[in-house]
Amino acid sequence: MSEGISKHLFLPKGSGLGLKDGKLDKNTFKKVIPVLAAKVAPEKAGVLLKSPVMKRYSDQADLSPEVLDFLKSQSAELVSHPIEFGYDYWTADDIIHAILPEELEAGAPSGFANVGHIAHLNLRPEYLPYKHIIGQVILDKNPTCRTVVNKLDNIDNQFRVFRMELLAGEPDFVVTQFKREDVVADVFAGVGPFAIPAAKKGCAVLANDLNPSSYKYLTMNIAENRVDSLVRAFCEDGRAFIRNAFNRAYDDPLPPPPQPKPRRSELKEMRAPDTPPLPPAPRRQRINHFVMNLPDTAILFLDAFRGVLAPENAGGRDLSGLYDAASMPMVHCHCFTRELELAKAEADIRQRVEEKLGHTVGEETSFHWVRSVAPQKEMYCVSFRLPHAAAFATS
Template sequence: MSRYFLPPVNRAMTTLDRSFFQKTVKITAAHVFDPKNVGRVQKECVEDIFKGSRSVKSVVSEVDSNGKRRMLVRLKPDVKHTDLSTVGESTRNLVKGQILELIPHDLHLKYENWGYNEIAEAILPEELVNDCPSSSTRVAHIVQLNLQNKFLPYKHMLGAIILDKNPEVRTVVNKIEAVGTWSEFRTFPMELLAGSPDTQVVVNEWNCEFHFDFAKVYWNSRLANEHQRIVRMFEPGEAVADVMAGVGPFAIPAAKNRVLVWANDFNPDAFESLQKNIMINKVHGVVQPFKLEASEFIRTSVRNLYRLSRSPSAIRNPIKVYSHQYSEGVQEILRRAGKTEEEINPPPVYLRIPPFFSHFVMNNPATAASSLEGFIGAYNGLENQFFDAENLPKREFPLVHLYIFQKAGPMQYTKRHICREISRGLGYKVRPEDLEHLELVKMVGPEKGYYCASFRLPAEVMFADVPPPREEKEDLNVRHWLKWSEYDDIPPQ
């Protein structure tokens, strides 16, 4: 914003005083004699016109000193009403043609005319202005900040400004501690800065509706594209195990794509929301919810799915999946467009339960690698389902999508570190070339990345007879099941 239009400054303010923010700026306006010519003036004098904003318009109507209403087009602050040399040729020609005249104009600005950044920078100490906190996370009606300590004395004023400048926001909170340090469920304590204490939200993502309490479960709206990227890998008719499902951002969109999903979360609040979202999105029967510790869920779900797929009841009664149901109004529009009744209300599709999961999604970057132990021996005794009599593969091994934090650096360096963590979890050496894909989902710090590593389960892990012995090492909080001589040249994280 031009310096002419910045709000007044009060760096001693401790409680937000909205009435303080008032200012009158003397500028020049073009008085258009005939309102019908306003459009012409806007078009021909574009280089001289004040570039208005949502709250400060370029064209205004006002009553003059004689009580007559007139149309004004506000001009840039460097235009002088007494000096035609300060405007362009087009404006000069319109003045000479008596289409308009240049007159002095008082532009009155108040709190409502300035945005969050302008107000915040006017109240913060000068040494903090350049670092004015402007990034935040938006979840439905909640804005969540992550304020540095130096901004905490001004937190309530900043929260109030955000609330004022975003009509759709009703709650502003500040994250007090880092994600995962306070709870094993990746929730975090927060304080209310402004607005209502209501943290119950409804989020729409990829034609799915999610209901949950933002204070009790983990949700990140910036992961919408990542959710869709993974879901697009699933084929209709496949079975997917969502090991740390949360409120269902992977599971429910997948189910709507006719994928059978077993979704698990150990957080009782997330599990409750998951159950609710399954019903709201009408994917019950396609998504089965569980509340187990992650590695236990992996071990039990593999066997249970296989047994279920072979049961006479499941064979006789495949899962009925209905397509999206249009509202009556939309149905009528489609009929008028020539769509058939079968296109408007297609018959249900019947899914048979696959014997094995094609994908495992493990989206808890803090604990997913250690939960890989659940795969050790999980398929023991089922070798004949994956190999024929000549010991040749007859079906693909499951693909695991594991989320993990790792120091960002050269990709080969990062791959080796991630493979080390995967290997510790599986008790089996996984090499960089074993990764089918490694995606940097986002940066969560200056040097810390949030990655998704996709790899096939090794046969040596799946069909292992007995999990290898493990030795806990508390200072690293990892499980050492192998000797790591090949990784000795990698500096510790």
Template sequence: MSSSVPSSILGPVGVRGMTVLDRNKFLRTVQVPVIKVKGDGLSKTSQLCKALYLKLENFKPVQESGSDDEFKKHIHLNPEKITQWLDIEEKNRLAMIDLGINENNFCFKEVQLGYDNWTSNNIFKAVLPENEDIVSSFSQIGHIIHLNLRDHLLQYRPLIGQVLLDKIKTCRTVVNKSNIIDNTYRNFSMEVIAGDEDFLVTVKENKCIFQFDFSKVYWNSRLAMEHERILSFMKPNDVLFDVFCGVGPFSLPAAKVGCKVYANDLNPDSYKWLNHNASKNKLKGQLQTYNLDGKDFICNNLKDFIIKCCNGTDGVKVHVTMNLPAMAVEFLKYFRGLMKNEELIDKFKCEITVYVYCFVGEDPFNAAKMLVSKNLDCDMTPYIVDVFNVRKVSPKKDMMRVTFNLTKDILFDTIQSENGEPPVKKLCIEDS
């Protein structure tokens, strides 16, 4: 139960600037308004006072008095809301009087509060620098709490880690990561600031179980809803080409709903855990997995599939996910002219939808569209079906998803470049 009481009234005091956690320094005694009631009148009185309860961690608003008088139950009220009997709403006071409860039953009581009574947020507000950002959000991946601390909070790392370890019962490890994700394997440097140095986690998402070493692969719990959105676009017997699949948050749920999945990731650790998770979820028969560069996966595996479709396979619905927002748009050029040298344009019968992710700054919707057009070297406006803001990464950085149709015009390169020049030579044979 979280505290609804401001720190100025009941929060920790005298701990500003603490860098090493000292739980004893959070002890304080406060005056709390109390209504004393008899046991048989507790239920009805409680209903009249419930909105006024003192709500703190590990604190029961209704307690035994420990005295020998007849008013053995004490209802503790929030001193921010109630400072006298008359602060209680009149209709509720009158209803209590009808129950035999009046101003004589109202008093103040000394209550000792301590570290266990406050949430991590209450503690951070009391300890960390005023008028600066504090630890207001974090991700939890299995037993790991994952932070991205600003520079002004780095000296408080041991305290922040220990508080989160204490307050979040499912947490055994707290890590702080750098802002920079390695663009090759999408993992980042991290520091254990509290708890066990144990990075092997288990996560459940979209009816699948994922296991992986969080220090070696990419996983972002904030993308769970986006994974679910893309899954909602897929039907049994559709085909998914997951170009930067990681440990499988798109691929495995798609396989589970009956899609045929081709999943690829360059990171050998992601590839290892992708296969592990496919086996664990009994989905190996629905997936083909690859440990390739995205360019090779597009120019060879996707191309081969399209050729097969053109040469006799019934037209299918193909989804292509490209969740590498730092650089996925750079791989779009390999779609342009992918089939140019194949004499199959009249046989093309695939319906292909691409979901590409990118990071942009100002004017995110237009910026995302422009990025896609720039990297395909043509005006993609006629082909784009949706631009979606997935999440705000920072005040000046958004993660966007651009959904577009990959048509024969693009694949066989029958469209003009943005500069009006004739179609360029097939890009898949060039160096990336």
């Protein structure tokens, strides 16, 4: 890009640009810059581009005699050509810094935690008047993002109450690692910000929280969102919940996911007199995922998985048919680490996880950076398949 173009390509910071009646006006980010161009026949374009005498000039007065002679020899016509740069050209940081007023521009939010398709912000109070605009910009500029949320309050270390506010995109708070036919056990469910959307996807959920107040509002949210048939709520210590979850799903299987509404063509076939009725879908007994979103202490609860499927804990139930080495549930455990380098952070988290499990975790282990919590404190989510040997271990 020539210097003549680049000197025009900036957005004034702290200018309030792009706001119209409190909403984002994308048209205000349009810039049209005229540049000097050489117009030639298509077959000669390559000659001009590869020529050593051609330089990048912004004005006809800057062209050297050598260049002018070369252009003349190629029958090139000098013209003014407009180049348009619109909203799509600018980065999210460019736009956010331009939108905010001058007094807020210096500390503008520039990052977010990313979990699947969800962008998770933690906006300071002074930026809340611009929260929906910031959310829209982040949604526009990140193709894999479909949902932008903001955390409304803090999480207590023991009693987890966590609320999210949708800023932009779809109200879909379930990360795509869950399938609609899955059974999810949410160990620290709070008031249900993940359990209830998972149920709306079709997942069956065992949702638990030790805080009686959280449990109260969890049950209310389950009823208000009409997912009573898919979500079962508990108010227990996390370890007790983990130890009981497998047996509960086995003894009282959860219902299958709701059947989607049939299409018109399918309805016609279903009404035919010789069409046999569809067999009922089987109820669900096997847990596919454990979610442990209490980063301060969640790793400490992993020892509850030791021997959880062994006869001692299963009370005589034979759970080996449901859970072989390939079908053990995935465990998604949020945690903190003081290690700032990725390799060291993964090594630290892995060591602590394996120490509590009493077993190594295998190849199906991933470490997802969530966000920086403090200058020397990072949040991660480690996901691993529960080791078969650990779950069936006898004392």
